[in-house]
Amino acid sequence: MFIYTKIGYVALGGMLCAGVHGRKEAMAEQKRDYYEVLGVDKNADDAAIKKAYRALAKKYHPDMNPGDVEAEKKFKEASEAYAILSDPEKKRQYDQFGHAAFEGGAGGFGGFDFNSADFSDIFGDIFGDLFGGGRKGRGSNGPMKGANIRTSVRITFEEAVFGTDKEIELTLKDECKSCHGSGAKPGTSPETCQKCGGKGQVFTQQSFFGTVRNVQTCPECNGTGKVIKEKCSDCHGSGYIANRRKIQVSIPAGIDNGQSVRIRDKGEPGTNGGPRGDLLVEVIVGRHPIFQRQDYHIYSAVPISYAIAALGGDVVVDTVDGKVIYEVKPGTQTDTKVRLKGKGVPTLRNKEVRGDHYVTLVVQTPEKLSHEAKELLRQFDAATGDSLNAAKNVQGEKSEPKKGKGKGIFRK
Ligand SMILES: [Zn+2]
Ligand SMILES: [Zn+2]
Numbered sequence: 001m002f003i004y005t006k007i008g009y010v011a012l013g014g015m016l017c018a019g020v021h022g023r024k025e026a027m028a029e030q031k032r033d034y035y036e037v038l039g040v041d042k043n044a045d046d047a048a049i050k051k052a053y054r055a056l057a058k059k060y061h062p063d064m065n066p067g068d069v070e071a072e073k074k075f076k077e078a079s080e081a082y083a084i085l086s087d088p089e090k091k092r093q094y095d096q097f098g099h100a101a102f103e104g105g106a107g108g109f110g111g112f113d114f115n116s117a118d119f120s121d122i123f124g125d126i127f128g129d130l131f132g133g134g135r136k137g138r139g140s141n142g143p144m145k146g147a148n149i150r151t152s153v154r155i156t157f158e159e160a161v162f163g164t165d166k167e168i169e170l171t172l173k174d175e176c177k178s179c180h181g182s183g184a185k186p187g188t189s190p191e192t193c194q195k196c197g198g199k200g201q202v203f204t205q206q207s208f209f210g211t212v213r214n215v216q217t218c219p220e221c222n223g224t225g226k227v228i229k230e231k232c233s234d235c236h237g238s239g240y241i242a243n244r245r246k247i248q249v250s251i252p253a254g255i256d257n258g259q260s261v262r263i264r265d266k267g268e269p270g271t272n273g274g275p276r277g278d279l280l281v282e283v284i285v286g287r288h289p290i291f292q293r294q295d296y297h298i299y300s301a302v303p304i305s306y307a308i309a310a311l312g313g314d315v316v317v318d319t320v321d322g323k324v325i326y327e328v329k330p331g332t333q334t335d336t337k338v339r340l341k342g343k344g345v346p347t348l349r350n351k352e353v354r355g356d357h358y359v360t361l362v363v364q365t366p367e368k369l370s371h372e373a374k375e376l377l378r379q380f381d382a383a384t385g386d387s388l389n390a391a392k393n394v395q396g397e398k399s400e401p402k403k404g405k406g407k408g409i410f411r412k
Contacts, residue, residue: 031099034081042095046086053082146268146277150260153249153281157288161320161345163253168281172245173269176235181269183228183239190226193218198225224271240269249281254296254348257285290318296345296355301362304328309363319343319357326359334363 035042038052056078058064065071084090084102093101153166175181184190192198196218204214217223231237249261260280267277292299302317312330316323321343337360344355369377381388 032077033098034085034094037077037081038085049082049085053078053086057082143272143274144270145274146270148267148277148280150280150282152284153251154284154286155251156286157291157293158320159251160255160257160283160285160293161253163255163346163351164251166249166251167246168249169244169246170279171242172266173240174243175269176232176239176241178234179232179239181239183232183235183237185230185232188230190224190228193221193225193227195220196225200225247279251283252348253346253351255283255285256293256295256345257283259283291320293345296347298344298355298357299360300357301360302326303364304332304361306363306366308332309334309361315361317359320345328361332361332363334361336361 035044038044038049038056040048040052044052057075060071060075060078062068062072062075084094090101149170149172151168151170153168155164155166176183178186182190193200196202200218200221200223202216202218204216218225221227228237232239235241247263247266249263251261255261260282263279263281265276266279269276290300298320300318302315304315307313308315308328309332310330312328312332314325314327317326317340319340324340324343326338326340337358340357340359342354343357347353347355366373378388
């Protein structure tokens with residue numbers, strides 16, 4: 001994970017967000033008030049500031065919004081605001097001097113140092129679960145966890161409900177056996193980078209109103225602190241070999257479309273002895289011809305005859321557990337919703353706990369009736385309110401003197 005500073009990114013963990021580029025003139029841009037950025041009151045306490053940042057970071061994190069420049073900007077802005085407001089000393093300076101405190105102006109102490117901000121804690125909270133706990137690296141040439149890899153797998157509606165095992169195939173990078181991951185020709189070893197002295201970062205001093213100290217990933221060694229003179233011929237200096245691998249994915253019962261299964265240590269290899277990243281398998285659930293799903297509930301519609309709606313009776317209802325008999329009450333109106341308790345989707349936490357299945361009973365109007373059935377229906381109608389002749393009766397009344405109602409409604 002890389003967090004934006006005024007000039008580039010500082011490594012916080014194993015995830016790479018974007019390229020590194022200098023932006024020395026950023027300080028001259030119109031900057032929003034840090035409290036405004038986080039949407040908190042000036043008197044907000046630590047907990048409120050942290051909470052506000054957590055929400056913003058989660059929403060705008062580049063990994064959640066790939067390619068979204070606006071979200072990335074918001075993420076950086078919020079991260080910067082949090083870096084300042086979460087540090088009591090910097091907060092005090094900001095409260096006193098505003099942005100000038102960090103621009104080498106009055107009371108300025110130079111560019112803020114994200115490394116000292118308490119990100120490990122909050123990122124552990126926010127991204128620990130989401131991204132496999134990419135923890136703050138000790139400088140960019142310390143051990144870092146490898147990046148997570150994302151892939152997807154398609155499953156059926158029923159597989160999502162009851163869980164399934166799938167095999168996926170993908171290309172994984174493994175450490176090159178010839179050079180043991182160093183990337184240097186066997187017999188040689190990488191040399192310490194001259195430009196950064198092996199630190200992986202370069203510091204640029206800049207004179208503006210004062211001295212600004214900017215941290216940038218070393219362009220010579222890309223932050224590794226080492227330079228390879230003679231490359232390993234097997235891996236061409238990368239230190240890795242790509243291998244096609246089959247991986248078993250156990251998909252839990254209750255998973256929903258768009259959710260991901262994490263497989264630990266099947267991501268990109270770590271650097272400098274760090275652990276591998278994780279593999280995140282997004283589950284894409286196919287549509288079902290009958291069932292719809294909302295959270296842990298299942299919805300479907302079942303046609304019932306007019307006779308069953310009127311007299312009551314048993315109907316067969318399809319559920320994910322198979323066919324069940326449901327007893328329709330006499331006098332059921334169309335679009336009546338009934339609940340089949342516990343026939344929904346198992347919850348991810350406990351598959352014994354299930355949602356419900358809601359069935360909409362739709363009364364079917366017969367379209368093709370035999371002569372005999374029609375005759376019986378007329379007799380039935382005559383016995384139950386004579387609806388077939390109700391309109392005629394109104395037309396008959398129309399010619400009579402009105403009592404101030406129904407005028408014009410039934411014209412023609
Ligand atoms: Zn190699
Ligand atoms: Zn270097």
